[in-house]
Amino acid sequence: MSFKVTFTVSTEAEARELDAAWHEIVAGKRFPHMEVLEEKVEAIMERARLALKQIETAIREHPTTGQAGRLVRFLAGVYNGSDFPFDLTDLRTLDTELANACLDYLNYDRLGKREVHHHLSGGDRELHQWMKDYGIEPALRLGERQEQAFAELPEKTGRDRYELLDEAVDDLIDKYGRKSSPPKR
Numbered sequence: 001m002s003f004k005v006t007f008t009v010s011t012e013a014e015a016r017e018l019d020a021a022w023h024e025i026v027a028g029k030r031f032p033h034m035e036v037l038e039e040k041v042e043a044i045m046e047r048a049r050l051a052l053k054q055i056e057t058a059i060r061e062h063p064t065t066g067q068a069g070r071l072v073r074f075l076a077g078v079y080n081g082s083d084f085p086f087d088l089t090d091l092r093t094l095d096t097e098l099a100n101a102c103l104d105y106l107n108y109d110r111l112g113k114r115e116v117h118h119h120l121s122g123g124d125r126e127l128h129q130w131m132k133d134y135g136i137e138p139a140l141r142l143g144e145r146q147e148q149a150f151a152e153l154p155e156k157t158g159r160d161r162y163e164l165l166d167e168a169v170d171d172l173i174d175k176y177g178r179k180s181s182p183p184k185r
Contacts, residue, residue: 010050011043011050013045014046016042016043045108047107048105048107051100051102051108054098055101055102058098059072063133067093069134070094072134073090073134073136074090075120075127078116083138083139085139150165
């Protein structure tokens, strides 16, 4: 008895990955480790290329949606996570296809092959323009001396660090931003 099985794949990398898996199932043969690893990396790279294209298309075609803003924040986070942190729970609010595209690109990014802005069709100029358009600014950071001094304040004052931070920011706003209204206390 013989059976014929047909699979449909969307990329050459997926075809190679499926072929390798099929040979392993049928023949019990294992390809040399490096060859399989190379094929897996190629498949990851191909999925990432398609994913980034999908992300870019969503941003360009629907620039006024919340999804576009989240996608730009995602790209900014991949570009420089220290300066542009991205909350992964934001992926939950994206359409399933876009959330999966982000995960596919993130899977590629972990390989450290090339920075995201080198893959964007508009390069880093386009990424920076999107970040500007969506008001994405680098995260605020304290200097080393400030960070050390601030870390000691909760113990010294017996107050929560977020409460202290709120107070400091409110003082700055009162001093420079709310000249017409009295300071709140």
